[in-house]
Amino acid sequence: MSLSTSIHDIKTLVLSYHPVIVMETVEEDRVFSLLQSTALELRMPFFQWSITTGLVRVPGKSIMYGTGEPTSLLSTLHQMDTQAIFLLKDFARFATDHTVARQLREVSQRFAKNRSTLVLSGATIRLSPEIEHNVVHFHLKLPEREELRKVFNTVLHSLVSANRIEVLLDPREREELVTALSGMTLNQARQTIAFAALKDGKLSVGAIREILERKAQVIRESGLLEYFPVEDNRFQLGGFARLKSWLVRARTGFSREARELNLPAPRGILIVGVQGCGKSLAAKVIAREWKLPLVKLDAGRLFDKYIGESEKNFRKAISLAESMAPVVLWIDEIEKAMATGGGEADGGVGRRMFGSFLTWLQEKKHEVFVVATANDLSILPPELLRKGRFDEIFFVDLPNADERGAILTIHLKLRKQDPSQFDFHRLVEATEGFSGAEIEQVVIAALYRGLHLKQPLDTELLVKEISETVPLSISRREDMQKLREMSRGRFVSVN
Template sequence: MTRAFRDDLSQLLKARLPILYIESYEESRVVAEVTAVARDGTRVRTPRAVWTWSLTQGLVQPDGVPRRGTTEPDAALSAVLRLDEPSVVILHDLHPVLGGDGRPGDPQVIRRLRDVAAAFKSGPVPRTLVLVSPLLRIPAELDRDVTILDFPLPAEAEIRRVLDGLIAANSTSGRIQIRLDPVERERFAKAALGLTLHEAENAFARAIVNDGALDIHDLAVVHEEKRQAVRKSGLLEVVDTAIHLADVGGLENLKRWLAKRDGSWLAAAAEYGLPAPRGVLITGVPGCGKSLTAKAVAAAWELPLIRFDIGRVFSGLVGSSEQNLRTAIRTAEATSPCVLWVDEIEKGLAPDTGGDSGTSSRVFGTFLTWMQEKRRPVFVIATANDIGRLPPELLRKGRFDEIFFVDLPTQVERRSIWTVHLTRRLRNPAVAGGLVLDDSLLTELCALTEGYSGAEIEQAVIGGLFEAFSARRPLHRDDLVRAVATMVPLSVTQAERIGTLRAWAATRAVAATAAEDWDLGGGPAPGQPGPDSLPPHAAGGRVVEY
C-alpha cells in the first residue's frame, strides 16, 4: 500500500470529516489499512476503535462480537449514532440502498446518514463512518457530507511479495520448476499491475500449474486475467495478436524506433533517467500497415494490446460521455504496462460542429490532459487516415513522442510484403505447386504493383489463391498477375487525397520507411504525375533516421 493513502486517511480522520467513501473490491485490504491508521497513535492524536457492518453479519464490535438486531442498515446507523467512544465504523456494500441507475435510494437510510454526518461533526469524541463499496453511489442529498477517498490497487512491491511468496512456497517441493531471472520477475510483477492481490495470486498460481513450471512464457496467463478486468469495463477490448514485427513488411525506420523502446517501462530504464514512452501517432495512406504495426508492437513487447474505440465513449445521457472516458482511462492505467491502440483517432476526436452541446470538446480536453499528464506506462498508438481533421493541440510535442508518416510501399518494401504473404499462405506444397519465390518472380510482382498498398498486395495474393482454388489446382504465376491487373489501387482512386497527405507530412512527420529503402528511380505511382508521387523526403520533407 502506498504511503499516500495512509497519509490522506490520517488527515481526514484528524479533520473529523464525518463520512468517507472508498470505492474498492478489496474489502480485506481496505479494512486492514483503515484499522492500521485508526489505531496508530503516531498518525491520529486519538486512537479509535474499529467497528464493521455488513448486511449478513450486522454491526460487529471491535472484539469481533456481532451486535444483535443491527443487520438492517437503518438499525445499524441508529446504533452507530449512540457510540460514545472514539471510533471508525466501516460499512460494507451500502450502495444498493443509496440508489443509482435510475432507481431512487431508501429515503430513511439517506436521512439517517445525514443525521450521522451532523452528529459526527459536532460530537465530543472523534467518530468517522467509512463506506466501502465496489460501486460509487452518492445520492444528491449527501453530496456535501461525503468525502471520496481513492484506494489504489496494489503497488508493484505488494505484488512482488505475493509472487516471491508463491515461488518460495512451491520451489522447495522439487515438483515445480522456477525459471525466472530477476528481470523476468520484475516483468511478472509489472504485468500484474492493475489486478487485485487476490487476482494476481490466482494468475501466478494458474501459471505455475499450467505446465509445472514458471517462466517468462507464462506472462500470457497474467494477461488473460487482465483481459477479464478490461472486458468488464465495456469500453475497451483486449486484442489477441500473434503478429510479430517481422510480419510487417518495410517501415524499418518506425520498427527501429519501437525496438529501441522495448522494456523502457522497467527499472533498468529508470536508472538511465528515462520516463516511460508516451506513444506514437501513425498517419498515412490507408492499408499500408498502421494497424498491423500496433498489433505487432504489443506482441514484440509482450504487453497486452487494448483497443480503444472512442465511439463507445459517446452516449445519449448528459455527462455520461465524460464519465465513460474517465472510466476507460482508469481501466487502461490499471492494466498498465500495456499498449493502448486508438484506431482512426480522427473519427472520435475531430472538432465538433456545435451540435452536441460541447460534449466532444470536453471529451477531447479530458483526453488531451491525460496524454500530457499521464504517469503510468500506457503506450498509446494512435492511427489516423485523415490527419487534417485532428486539432493542432493533439499534434504538438508532449502528447506523442513522435508522428510517423506511412507512405505507399517502396520497391524494397513491396518485395518484403510479397514475401511475407506468399510465404505465409503457401505452406502447403500441394497449393504452392511449382511456384518458386525467386528473384525474378518477386521483381516482376514488385514492378506490377508500383503504387499498391500492403493491404492491396495481400488481397492480390488472396485473389490469386481463389483462382487456383476454383480450379482445384496449384497456384500459378498468372493467377497473381491477373489478380493485380484486375485491381484498381487507392493511388488511382484517391490520388488527390494521397497527395494532400504527403504534402502535410512533408514537414510535420517522420518517414516510417528507412532512407535506404526509398527507390526513387521507379517513377511515379499509377495516376500520380510528377513530384506528388515522391516520398516526403524526396519532395523536401523531413527524414529522421533512428
Template sequence: MYFEEELRLLLLSRHTLMYVVTDEENRLEFTIRQIAGIKLGMSLYTWDFIDGYSLNPNCIYEAKRNPLAALEFIDTTESTKPQVFLLKDFHVFMQDVSITRKLKNINQNLKRTGLYIIISASDIQIPVLLQKAFTVLNFPLPNIREINLELNRLFSVMSIDLKVDREDLVLAFRGFSIERIRKSISKLISSQKPIRQIYQNILEEKKQLIQQTDLLDFYPVNNNLEDIGGLANLKDWLKKRSCCFSKQAQNYGLPLPRGILLVGVQGTGKSISAKAISKQWNIPLLRLDVGKIFGGLVGESEERMRKMIRIAEQSAPCVLWIDEIDKIFTRLTSNSDSGTSNRVLSSLLTWLSEKDSQVFVAATANNVLSLPSEMLRKGRFDEIFFLDLPNIKERYNIFEIHLKKMRPLTWRNYNIKYLSQRTDNFSGAEIKQLIVEAMYNAFYEQRDFSTYDVITSIENVIPLAVTDQSAVNILQEWAKLGKVRLASKSI
C-alpha cells in the same frame, strides 16, 4: 503509498464521508486498520449486509440485513475516541430515499462527534444529492513492493523455491489482486506443471481478467516487425526502444516512452505495426475499442474512460493499441451528447500528457483532419509517423514477404520486380489481396498460381487506398516541415 498517505490526511482533516472504489475488501480493511487503528489510534467497525457489524464485541451482528439500522447505530454512537465505520457494498442501498436522507442528516453530526464513514464499492454509484458530501478514492492494486512481500510470504509458508527470476515474476503479477496472486501460485503448485509454464499461466489469467472488463481486449500477437514491408524509419525507431521498460534502462536514466501516433493512408500497415510492437518488445498488447467507451447514461462514458486507464496502468508494462482514434473526435461535431465527447477527450489528453506508467500507447488514425490540434502537439506522443503508400522498393519487399509465406519453396519463381513496377498507388493491404485473388483463380482451375495470375488481378483492380487526398497532401507537407516523421525511407 499514495493511498495510505491520502487516507491519513483525509482522516486528520476531518473528511467524514469517504467512498473507496475497490474489489479488495480484505486488503482495504487491513490498510484502514493500519492507518486509522494503529497510526492514528482510532477504533474500527466493519459492516456488511449479511453479518451486520463485526470486529467489535460491543456490536457483533448488530444491524444484520438492515442498512438503515447500520446508519442508526452510527448516529447513536457516543465515544470520546474517534471511530471509523467501514460499510461494505453500501452503495447498492444509497439510491433509497431513506438512506440518502439519513446520510445527509448524519453528515451534520460526524465532524462534531469524531466519527468517520468509509463506503467500499466495486464502482462509483453515488446519488446526485450526496456527490458533494463524499470524497472518492481509488484503492490501487498491489504495487511492486507489496507483490514482492506477498510472494516472499507465500514461498516461506508453502516451503517452495521457484527457479525463476523474482523480479520478472513480480512484474508478471502486476495488475493482480493479492487474493488472485495467492490463487495463481496455489494453482501452479497443485497442477504440478513444469515451472517454465508459470509465465504462460499468468498471461492466461491476466487475459481473462482484462476480457471480463468488457473495455479492453487482450489481443493475441502473431506478427513481428519482419512481417511488415518497408517502414524502415518506423521499424528502426521501435527496435532502438526494445528494452525501454527494462531495469537496465531505468538504471541508465532513460525516460519512459509515451507512445506513437500512426497516421496516413488506409492499408499501409498502421494496425499491424501497432501489433508488432508488442511482439518486438515482448510485452502484452491491449486493444481499446473506441465504441465501448461511450455509454448511454450520464457520466458513464467518463467513468469508462477512467476505468480503461486504470486497467491499462494496472497491466503495465504493456502496449495500449487505440485503433482508429480519429473516430472519437468525429463525435465532437455532434451536439447531441451534452459535452460527453469533450469530457472524454479531455480525460484522454490529460492522461497522455501526464502519465508516468509503463503503458506505451500506439494509436492509429486514417483521417488526420478529424484529429484536434491538442492531439498532435508535442508531448502527447513521442513521435507522429506518416505512413504513405509504399514506394517501389517497399512494394518489392511486400510482395516478397507475402510470397515467402504462401509459397516458401517456389517464391523465387515469381517476377517480383515486374509486379512491384505494376502496382504504383497500391497499398500493402491491396497487394496482399492481389495475391489472394490470384490464388483463388488458379485454385479454381486446379493449378498453382503464377506471376501472370497476379498481373490479371492487378488489371482488374482499381487501387482505393487513398480516399482523402487532401489529408494525404497535408501530411506530406507536414513531413517536409518536420511536424510528422516519415515511416519510410526515401528512395
C-alpha cells in the same frame, strides 16, 4: 500508487472536508488496512460497520449496540460528536430507500462541517444523483510490486515451514513470478501462489507461464481487450525503415540498465496516416519485434449506455493491460474513442475518457507501451498531438517503390509464390499510388483468377488485376491530399 501515496491521498481528502468517500472494490481487507493506517496517522478514531456487526470501534472491537439497521446507524452517526473515520461495508445498497437516502445526505452535511468522513466500500456502488453530488470517488489501485512481493514471501514461508512444498526458483525467477502476479488483488495473488505450489508440491518456472495464461484468460473474458499472445504473432511489415530503427533504439529503454539509471520506459507512439498502409499491422509487428504480448483496446467495446460506465470500462481495460506488463497496448483508431469535437452530444464521454487517458499516459509506471493509430486527424483533440504526449508521432504515406517491392514480396511468399518468378520492375511501377492493402488485394485477386483459369500466377495476371483496380489515392485524392498536408513536416515519416 504505493501504499504510502494512497494513505497520503486519503488523508488529504479527509482533511479537506470530504464527508463521503466511495471506494468501489472487492478488496475490503485493503480498504480496511488503508483506512486504519490513515486514522492512525491522523490520530482519529476509526470505526467500521456492516449489517451483521453494526458499528464497531477499531481497535478494541467495542460494539455500539443497536446500530445494525441502516436508519439507526445513521441517527447514531448524526448525534456523535467525535471527529472520526467510519468505514461502512456494503452500505450503498441500502441508500435506495428514501429515508436512508435522506439521512445519508443529512449526515454528510454534518460531517462536512465537523470533518468526519464516511467511507462507503463495496464491489459495485450506484448512488442516486443527490447523494452522488456529495461524494468523492477514490480508486484503489491494484497492489504494487512491494505488496505482492510481501504476500509471495509470506505464502512461501508458511508453505515451506510446514514442509508442504519445495521451491525450485532462483532469485531472478522469483522476481519474474512476482511480476506475473501484477494485476491481481492480494487475495487472488495469495490463492494463485498457493494453488500453483500445492498442485504438485513444488514451485517452479512452469508456474510463471501458468499464471500468465490465467491472466490472458481473464483478459479474454473481460470482453474489453483482445489478446494476441507472443507465440502466435507472425505478422510481417514491408518498408517502415525509420520506424523500425526507432524501435530498435527504444527497446533499450526497457532494459535493466535503463531502469537502474532511473530512466523512464518508453511511453508510446502514435501512427497517423493513409488508409490501408499498414498502421494496424505496425502495431502488431512492434509487439512481435519486442517479443511482447499485445492487447488491443477497441473503442467500441468501451461505450456503455449508463452514465459513468464507459469510463469505468476504460479504467478496467487499462488496469487489465497493466496486469500483463510488460506489454504493448494497441489503441486502434483512437480518434473514435477520444473524439471531443462532438461537444456534449455523447454526454462528454469522449472528453472525459480522453482526460483520463492523458493523465494515465503521463503518469503510468507500468511497462505498457502504447501504440495508437489514427486515420482522421481533424477529429483528434489537438492536445494529443502536442510534443511530449507520445514519444513520437509517425506519419505513414503511400509506400514508395522500394516499399511496394517489399510488400509484394511478403504477400507473394505468404501465398506460396516464388518472388523471383515475377517482373518486379513492372509490378512496382504499375502499383504506384497503391496502398499496402491494395497490393495485397491485387495478389489475392490475381491468384483467384489464376485458379479459375487453371494457370499459375504470373506477372501478366498481376498486371491485369492492377490495371482494373482504382486505388483510393485516385478515388479519394482530395482527402488524402489534405491528410498529407496536415502531416508533412509536423510528424516523422515512417520510411
